[in-house]
Amino acid sequence: DVQxxxxxxxxxxxxVSLRLSCGASGFTFSNYYMTWVRHIPGKGLEWVANIxxxxxxxxxxxxxxxxxxxxxxxxxxxxxxQMRSLRAEDTAIxxxxxxxxxxxxxxxxxxxxxxxxx
Amino acid sequence: DVxxxxxxxxxxxxxxxxxxxxxxxxxxxxxxxGNTYLNWFQQRPGQSPRRLIYEVSNRDPGVPDRFSGSGSxxxxxxxxxxxxxxxxxxxxxxxxxxxxYTFGQGTKLEMK
Numbered sequence: 001d002v003q004x005x006x007x008x009x010x011x012x013x014x015x016v017s018l019r020l021s022c023g024a025s026g027f028t029f030s031n032y033y034m035t036w037v038r039h040i041p042g043k044g045l046e047w048v049a050n051i052x053x054x055x056x057x058x059x060x061x062x063x064x065x066x067x068x069x070x071x072x073x074x075x076x077x078x079x080x081x082q083m084r085s086l087r088a089e090d091t092a093i094x095x096x097x098x099x100x101x102x103x104x105x106x107x108x109x110x111x112x113x114x115x116x117x118x
Numbered sequence: 119d120v121x122x123x124x125x126x127x128x129x130x131x132x133x134x135x136x137x138x139x140x141x142x143x144x145x146x147x148x149x150x151x152g153n154t155y156l157n158w159f160q161q162r163p164g165q166s167p168r169r170l171i172y173e174v175s176n177r178d179p180g181v182p183d184r185f186s187g188s189g190s191x192x193x194x195x196x197x198x199x200x201x202x203x204x205x206x207x208x209x210x211x212x213x214x215x216x217x218x219y220t221f222g223q224g225t226k227l228e229m230k
Contacts, residue, residue, distance in 0.1 A: 103214025
């Protein structure tokens, strides 16, 4: 079974950095695009970033470009999201998801909560 | 960005009765390869989203056949032929035809 397990969330102050991780199992990780999606309370779901199977392709939603960086380590079956200069509006549940390569997600992790507050 | 507009945002239902959710996009979702990348997800309380439908009308494995997706261009519908208790939750549409991919606001299916 496909499993995606996020970690690294927590309560942080505005302006700090945080790195989220996602461990994948149950499929050949290096064959798939991977994605971060966030659920902002009261605002719904927002696609954050995509990364290609070998990490050479990266796509970001324009509003987060420059502050968020997606990366992966195929040897460790892991996906990452480095978030810098965090703001209150980045408060959300962050989901790791498997992208099928056909412009959709077919599996989601359980999510990790990031709360940005002083 | 493509705006996805779902209606209604809240849908009170009676078990055993049909339900229908609309999703409209601000531009056509027909991609240059001829496919239409419109998906539907279900999120039950306390769970992560689960994909039900991809490319407008293709049901995922294990999804009951009471769920069906239809539509074309910029106008799509998710139908549940007879609502069961396990169907209660929030439903989202997602377009993958234009970057950035965008979700609808969600429709909460709840007991009448």
